[in-house]
Amino acid sequence: MAITVSSDSTGRGLARGRSLAARTVRFVAHRPVLAVSSGILLLFVAVALLSPWLAGDPGTLNPPRRLKPPSATQWFGTDHVGRSVFDRTLWGARISLGVGFAVAITTTVVGVLVGIVAGYFRLADTVIMRAMDAVMAIPAILLAIALVALVGSSPLVIVTAISVPEIPRMARMVRASVLVLREQAYVEAAITCGGRVHSILLRHILPGAAGPILVQATYVFASAMILEAILSFLGAGTPPNVPSWGNMMAEGRQYLQLAPWILGFPALGLALVVLSVNLLGDVWRDMLDPSLAPSAAGVTR
Amino acid sequence: MIAYVLGRLLAAIPVLSAVAAFVFLLLSLVPGDPAVVIAGDLATPEQVEAIRRSLALDRPLVERFVTWLGHMLTGDFGNSLFSGIAVSELIVQRIEPTLVLALMTIVIAVTVAVPLGLVSAYHPTGIVARLTMAGAVLGFSLPVFVVAFGLVYVFALGLGWFPVQSYVPLSEGLAGTLHSLVLPAVAVSFLYIALIARVTRAAVLEVLREDYVRTAHAKGLAARLILTRHVLRNAAVPVITIIGIGFAALLGGVVVTETVFSIPGLGRLTADSILRRDYPVVQALILLFSTVYVAVNLAVDIAYVLVDPRIRY
Amino acid sequence: MTAPLLKVEDLTISLASDGGSLPLVKSLSFEIAAGETLCLVGESGCGKSLTALAIIGLLNRRIMRASGGGIFFEGRDLLSADAEAMRRLRGDRLAMVFQEPMTSLNPVQQVGRQISEVIVEHRGTSEREAEREAVRLLDLVRIPDAARRARDFPHQLSGGMRQRVMIAMALALRPALLIADEPTTALDVTIQAQVLALMDELRREFGTALLLITHDLGVVAEMADRVLVLYAGRAVEEAPVEQLFDQPTHPYTRGLLDAIRQLLKPDIERLAEIPGTVPVPAKLDRGCSFAERCGLAMPICGEKRPVLGPRGSRHSAACWLGHLPVEQPA
Numbered sequence: 001m002a003i004t005v006s007s008d009s010t011g012r013g014l015a016r017g018r019s020l021a022a023r024t025v026r027f028v029a030h031r032p033v034l035a036v037s038s039g040i041l042l043l044f045v046a047v048a049l050l051s052p053w054l055a056g057d058p059g060t061l062n063p064p065r066r067l068k069p070p071s072a073t074q075w076f077g078t079d080h081v082g083r084s085v086f087d088r089t090l091w092g093a094r095i096s097l098g099v100g101f102a103v104a105i106t107t108t109v110v111g112v113l114v115g116i117v118a119g120y121f122r123l124a125d126t127v128i129m130r131a132m133d134a135v136m137a138i139p140a141i142l143l144a145i146a147l148v149a150l151v152g153s154s155p156l157v158i159v160t161a162i163s164v165p166e167i168p169r170m171a172r173m174v175r176a177s178v179l180v181l182r183e184q185a186y187v188e189a190a191i192t193c194g195g196r197v198h199s200i201l202l203r204h205i206l207p208g209a210a211g212p213i214l215v216q217a218t219y220v221f222a223s224a225m226i227l228e229a230i231l232s233f234l235g236a237g238t239p240p241n242v243p244s245w246g247n248m249m250a251e252g253r254q255y256l257q258l259a260p261w262i263l264g265f266p267a268l269g270l271a272l273v274v275l276s277v278n279l280l281g282d283v284w285r286d287m288l289d290p291s292l293a294p295s296a297a298g299v300t301r
Numbered sequence: 302m303i304a305y306v307l308g309r310l311l312a313a314i315p316v317l318s319a320v321a322a323f324v325f326l327l328l329s330l331v332p333g334d335p336a337v338v339i340a341g342d343l344a345t346p347e348q349v350e351a352i353r354r355s356l357a358l359d360r361p362l363v364e365r366f367v368t369w370l371g372h373m374l375t376g377d378f379g380n381s382l383f384s385g386i387a388v389s390e391l392i393v394q395r396i397e398p399t400l401v402l403a404l405m406t407i408v409i410a411v412t413v414a415v416p417l418g419l420v421s422a423y424h425p426t427g428i429v430a431r432l433t434m435a436g437a438v439l440g441f442s443l444p445v446f447v448v449a450f451g452l453v454y455v456f457a458l459g460l461g462w463f464p465v466q467s468y469v470p471l472s473e474g475l476a477g478t479l480h481s482l483v484l485p486a487v488a489v490s491f492l493y494i495a496l497i498a499r500v501t502r503a504a505v506l507e508v509l510r511e512d513y514v515r516t517a518h519a520k521g522l523a524a525r526l527i528l529t530r531h532v533l534r535n536a537a538v539p540v541i542t543i544i545g546i547g548f549a550a551l552l553g554g555v556v557v558t559e560t561v562f563s564i565p566g567l568g569r570l571t572a573d574s575i576l577r578r579d580y581p582v583v584q585a586l587i588l589l590f591s592t593v594y595v596a597v598n599l600a601v602d603i604a605y606v607l608v609d610p611r612i613r614y
Numbered sequence: 615m616t617a618p619l620l621k622v623e624d625l626t627i628s629l630a631s632d633g634g635s636l637p638l639v640k641s642l643s644f645e646i647a648a649g650e651t652l653c654l655v656g657e658s659g660c661g662k663s664l665t666a667l668a669i670i671g672l673l674n675r676r677i678m679r680a681s682g683g684g685i686f687f688e689g690r691d692l693l694s695a696d697a698e699a700m701r702r703l704r705g706d707r708l709a710m711v712f713q714e715p716m717t718s719l720n721p722v723q724q725v726g727r728q729i730s731e732v733i734v735e736h737r738g739t740s741e742r743e744a745e746r747e748a749v750r751l752l753d754l755v756r757i758p759d760a761a762r763r764a765r766d767f768p769h770q771l772s773g774g775m776r777q778r779v780m781i782a783m784a785l786a787l788r789p790a791l792l793i794a795d796e797p798t799t800a801l802d803v804t805i806q807a808q809v810l811a812l813m814d815e816l817r818r819e820f821g822t823a824l825l826l827i828t829h830d831l832g833v834v835a836e837m838a839d840r841v842l843v844l845y846a847g848r849a850v851e852e853a854p855v856e857q858l859f860d861q862p863t864h865p866y867t868r869g870l871l872d873a874i875r876q877l878l879k880p881d882i883e884r885l886a887e888i889p890g891t892v893p894v895p896a897k898l899d900r901g902c903s904f905a906e907r908c909g910l911a912m913p914i915c916g917e918k919r920p921v922l923g924p925r926g927s928r929h930s931a932a933c934w935l936g937h938l939p940v941e942q943p944a
Contacts, residue, residue: 130315130316130319131319133316133319134316134317134319134320134323135323136549137316137317137320137549137591137594137595138320138323138324138587138590138591138594139549139550139552139553139556139590139591139594140549140553141553141554141556141557142552142553142556142571142575142586142587142590143587145556145572145575146327146575146583146587147327147330149575149576149578150327150328150330150331150575150578151330151331222441222442223441226442226443226444229444229446229447230444230445230446230557233444233446233557234556234557234560234572234576235576236575236576249446249447249450253450253561256450256453256454256458257454257458260454263447263450267443267447267450267451270443270444270447271439271442271443271447274441274442274443275438275439275442278438278441278442279438282438511717512712512714512717512718513717513718513719513720513721515672515712515718516712516718516719516720516780516783517720518672518701518704519670519672519704519705519709519710519712519784520704520705520709520731520732520735520783521701521702521703521704521705521706521732521735521736522701522705522731522732522735523701523735524701526731526735530723530731531720531723534720534722534723535720535721535722608722609721609722610721610722610767610769611721611722611767611769
């Protein structure tokens with residue numbers, strides 16, 4: 001009896017996907033989601049960087065041409081005082097992505113520091129984690145609007161206010177990774193061999209935790225943009241004259257029935273960016289977590 | 302068991318104390334003279350002085366904190382700087398819509414998300430799974446007010462099924478109240494559904510790999526029975542956990558959504574009070590929301606015992 | 615002769631991967647008569663468990679494909695039966711006990727309930743009645759204080775007790791065939807014999823046939839009527855248990871027996887072993903799968919695959935040495 005065996009396919013299966021770079025290339029070819037979401041994100045990053053050149057002055061008023069629907073001359077229509085929604089949406093990308101990026105960096109730096117200190121130095125652990133629990137017990141939106149409303153809405157305050165509620169999650173995750181990693185043989189070996197604390201942390205623990213940190217930072221980036229929009233919407237975010245997406249949507253709400261495009265385009269922009277960032281985060285997370293092979297028994301279809 | 306509950310209650314004390322200290326210290330973050338800032342540009346010097354006295358700003362920080370904490374513990378939350386009404390009374394006046402909205406949201410979220418997560422795990426490549434997972438990412442990617450306005454645009458302005466705004470109090474009948482809160486509750490539950498459905502799916506996928514699920518199939522039980530009786534029960538711990546953790550998202554969503562729909566609840570009161578710098582009200586409300594959140598998660602910890610007999614405290 | 619209870623005909627089970635399919639069990643055929651015990655013997659990975667899962671219809675259909683002549687149970691072909699028909703058979707006429715008693719019971723359900731739900735599902739009896747029957751079954755598998763133990767959760771029972779619960783669950787409806795996949799491997803040695811004896815006793819009482827999967831030849835000697843030896847997904851020898859132990863004809867079977875016999879002689883310094891390892895499935899293209907490890911291999915063994923041929927009235931083996939009288943090595 002002849003038996004056809006696809007030995008080459010299993011051979012390739014074992015050989016391929018060794019290096020991260022090779023896996024990445026394969027992912028792009030096999031994952032359209034990844035390709036599309038990074039494409040959208042890159043587009044918005046370009047828009048954010050180039051908005052001073054791409055878009056006209058977002059503040060130019062043109063009251064006679066107010067509340068005009070999208071047309072050939074005004075692609076996204078005009079708002080209640082005749083400003084170009086297109087120009088304002090492009091400028092809004094700059095603010096939204098800028099805040100998202102700044103918050104992601106702040107949260108990552110502070111969260112990693114706090115998490116490492118808590119995970120590596122047992123003495124500090126309890127105090128730090130209780131404080132983190134307390135911050136997490138306050139709903140993020142409340143905490144952020146309270147901070148901004150009371151301290152004043154400068155860019156620094158906004159970034160801080162959005163970062164504070166995000167930091168505990170990052171810190172907790174880093175701490176958990178550190179706790180696992182410091183039990184690993186290679187880290188223990190480094191400790192036993194009398195390695196200096198900071199070099200053990202830098203050489204052994206941080207690289208081991210880098211993947212989850214990157215994924216978490218991606219999610220922080222996404223949720224920071226949402227939180228910024230909510231703050232602006234509630235009137236506790238960027239000053240009203242700044243064309244942030246949140247401000248545009250806040251102004252557009254009164255005209256929802258009359259001119260849905262005022263709220264719609266910034267909402268669409270925000271949704272697209274956040275969606276693509278979230279999808280990127282998911283893809284990276286899946287790449288870090290090698291999916292479990294299905295077992296021989298199983299009735300799921 | 303009782304010892305465990307007591308232990309957890311005690312453990313909540315430092316967390317809530319830290320929240321209290323944090324909330325209290327918010328005031329000292331206010332640049333310049335808090336009384337002047339809070340009073341606003343149009344205040345007379347007498348008004349500023351009144352505010353300073355009512356907040357006891359002339360006393361040392363620690364003394365103020367101890368006095369304030371004592372008042373909080375005895376239920377004396379002070380008076381609103383804006384309306385002069387006692388904060389406790391304000392809370393009582395405004396709590397009804399928020400409670401109904403929160404309950405509706407939980408009911409909607411759990412009844413939608415858990416079955417979706419279950420089906421997505423059982424048919425991982427099916428249409429339900431794909432739509433659920435796509436919907437979940439979307440849920441994480443839309444601010445709650447955008448969802449709310451989308452719903453308003455379609456179901457209130459477009460189809461006219463629900464009111465754009467206006468809350469019908471319970472005293473005018475439960476049905477009217479529920480009807481007036483459908484859109485807000487759906488809007489708030491969007492993110493909550495995304496969270497719960499994702500976790501349910503992951504938990505169920507894990508349980509489906511377990512040997513005892515194979516045993517259940519070997520017994521010839523019907524698939525529906527296996528999923529409800531064997532799989533869901535074993536996946537319950539992570540699902541309950543995320544319901545507790547996601548409660549923070551629900552509370553935040555309530556603040557925003559009540560503003561969108563002009564619902565006279567605690568969320569609206571919080572947003573308004575923060576913008577008005579009505580400091581005593583803000584302090585009390587943040588503390589209240591945080592206490593509720595901590596209490597919900599305490600209840601979650603206790604619920605573990607009910608779903609998993611292996612967990613003993 | 616009446617029709618056998620179970621007849622597996624030319625069964626092939628393949629791992630379906632994106633590149634093609636990889637056969638793990640290859641044109642396997644065997645029969646089990648009503649009330650009989652057949653032992654399926656072989657090294658891990660030889661396809662024993664896959665065969666069992668295929669019979670009871672629990673192969674993971676996303677990655678495994680069973681094909682071939684058919685699996686005929688009580689006259690109907692299980693390979694072509696639909697999912698609902700298979701479900702009705704499982705737990706009723708066809709039952710299975712798994713290897714891992716620690717993980718095979720639902721941790722959050724009382725054990726009595728886990729037994730009674732089989733009865734309710736297939737017989738439609740009331741919960742109450744089924745629960746009483748569950749207690750009776752627990753008593754039958756010698757769980758002391760059965761009525762109280764029925765309300766215990768699995769983590770409150772020892773490994774041996776859990777496996778007895780599994781047996782009670784499997785035999786609850788007096789199935790025609792019980793499949794037991796290494797049922798005692800995970801248990802303490804002292805308890806293994808007890809559990810096996812109990813299973814055999816109840817099986818005889820209920821007239822249930824047994825397909826016992828094991829790699830332990832001691833268990834085979836104890837339990838089997840007939841033995842089927844599997845190597846790399848193929849049947850290499852099949853015989854009544856006495857004949858297999860007295861006159862093993864396939865070199866692989868002899869290797870297995872030599873290994874265990876020497877265990878019984880304390881003065882042997884070095885255990886005889888079968889050199890080499892089981893080949894990777896994909897590499898088996900032609901010739902006898904065992905040729906590489908076989909001390910008696912001839913040129914033809916690497917060229918052509920031997921088919922299962924008669925070695926006696928109920929004895930058969932797949933080996934080119936077949937027709938020659940094989941001498942026991944001194």
